[in-house]
Amino acid sequence: AAEAAAAVKAPAGLRNAQGPESRIGLLIAAALGIGLLATFVVISILREGPLRPKVVFTTKDQTFLELNRDDGYFEVVRKLGSPKEDRWRQGGGELKFRVLTYPERGYSALLMGTERESARYVGSVDANWHAVHSVDSPRGGNTLPLLRNLKPF
Structure with a gap:
């Protein structure tokens, strides 16, 4: 039975290949992850900056x-x-x-x-x-x- 399982090959498209296509996929995934992380960091910093100034309450003469x-x-x-x-x-x-x-x-x-x-x-x-x-x-x-x-x- 072990010989039969070894004899059956995975289809060509599903092989665990380490060719240039898989490396490009990893590179794209890494770039997207880094881009999302950078966007999150920039938005977090700018939320407290001039785009959203702190509210200052002042009293008026009443x-x-x-x-x-x-x-x-x-x-x-x-x-x-x-x-x-x-x-x-x-x-x-x-x-x-x-x-x-x-x-x-x-x-x-x-x-x-x-x-x-x-x-x-x-x-x-x-x-x-x-x-x-x-x-x-x-x-x-x-x-x-x-x-x-x-x-x-």
């Missing part, structure tokens, strides 16, 4: 959160300091707006009322005139829709 709907001009100045600019919007309607601008803080406080001296705080807007703080209005609801619809002046 003193406007201390303001409420009962605050008038003097209360706002007491809490936030003197404004860089104080504008009063004369409108055709009954209600008028006063804007106290604080550029170093990055926002403006808005007051609303019929008279300049009796205007009360209704909210704050950022430098792009987006509402950053609103208060509940005395009649119910909130001043956020009012701030969103108010045009910059």
Whole structure:
């Protein structure tokens, strides 16, 4: 039986040959393996580099959160300091707006009322005139829709 097994030869394509074809196959496999390993190492290094910078959290001035709907001009100045600019919007309607601008803080406080001296705080807007703080209005609801619809002046 051992002689019969030895007499049976493997087909020509399945021989365990050490010819140039098998060496090229090993070379290709090794090159692919090294390439994949190098790619993995480069990606691992670059993930922590400039392509993915670390997030740095900074705090912004949020003193406007201390303001409420009962605050008038003097209360706002007491809490936030003197404004860089104080504008009063004369409108055709009954209600008028006063804007106290604080550029170093990055926002403006808005007051609303019929008279300049009796205007009360209704909210704050950022430098792009987006509402950053609103208060509940005395009649119910909130001043956020009012701030969103108010045009910059």
